[in-house]
């Protein structure tokens with residue numbers, strides 16, 4: 001389902017070569033205009049989990065292209081266009097007026113002081129100001145912020161007081177949750193949940209998406225060998241940098257893990273030990289997680305060990321990802337971990353098998369990215385969530401997604 005067909009890999013590489021890069025005989029590496037470019041912290045590591053061709057926040061990769069555009073990009077563009085069109089119309093407000101009131105769970109990833117230099121990770125980020133705007137909008141709409149355990153499943157909102165409840169959640173475990181979101185939400189007295197991917201927290205999985213953006217922002221060009229070809233990208237102008245980012249991301253998401261690792265080794269200087277620190281500034285540490293867990297406003301939840309597409313794994317592997325994460329987080333926090341979020345969160349990424357593993361592992365709730373409010377038929381192990389990011393105005397996006405119009409693809413059916 002999500003495994004990449006070798007034939008597609010080959011055709012994709014050819015497309016990248018012809019459209020984006022010029023094959024050259026130059027040595028792999030980066031052309032720098034910043035002498036500090038290789039000053040990544042040095043770490044030793046014994047074994048490193050491969051990238052597993054994952055990018056948190058991205059959908060499980062597709063193996064097809066539409067008119068030369070990868071399906072993932074095409075779907076994203078279409079979705080954004082529809083959201084913008086509907087957001088500019090009076091339709092969401094009308095639909096919401098006719099909708100029975102329901103509670104909401106919001107899915108965020110990172111909260112940052114400023115967006116990255118190329119804007120290529122806006123799908124994961126909100127700035128502090130954007131998060132404030134979302135909170136203000138929810139307040140105006142009559143939502144009361146509560147913790148995840150206070151979202152009472154199968155109960156109706158308090159209609160007497162016209163009050164609905166909203167729970168804020170963050171996926172993956174980015175450092176911005178501690179440094180930017182935590183002080184902000186603490187100031188507002190807003191409870192929140194952080195779903196931690198323990199392989200990110202323990203620096204066992206290579207998290208390359210922010211580091212690649214930073215690298216391309218500061219270099220004038222990159223060259224590397226991959227799958228028997230040499231790729232050279234000139235990255236002087238911002239548009240060239242963004243194009244190079246997208247092309248390299250496509251290679252990383254579709255390459256076999258060992259090849260993806262080789263590519264990262266070349267890009268980041270070929271000093272393998274430093275890869276452990278690749279995303280050190282981007283991710284929570286065990287100390288951050290422990291500190292957060294001590295605040296009654298904060299719930300620590302689990303988001304697997306290595307952020308895989310669970311459904312693509314064997315039963316044993318899937319169970320280990322779900323259970324192992326809980327065990328590691330309980331060791332870090334010293335308390336029970338009762339809440340889980342499926343990586344990617346859509347129906348391509350998890351199924352009834354994973355729901356069973358979640359229940360067997362002792363979790364009380366599990367959340368998806370099925371974009372709608374909670375209704376009475378929802379199971380605790382497949383709760384809908386509305387994912388917001390800075391890819392478009394978050395309040396507009398929230399307004400449209402609250403209608404449930406975009407939940408069709410990931411409908412969670414009662415069993």
Ligand SMILES: [Zn+2]
Nearest residue numbers: 056057171172
């Ligand atoms: Zn995730």
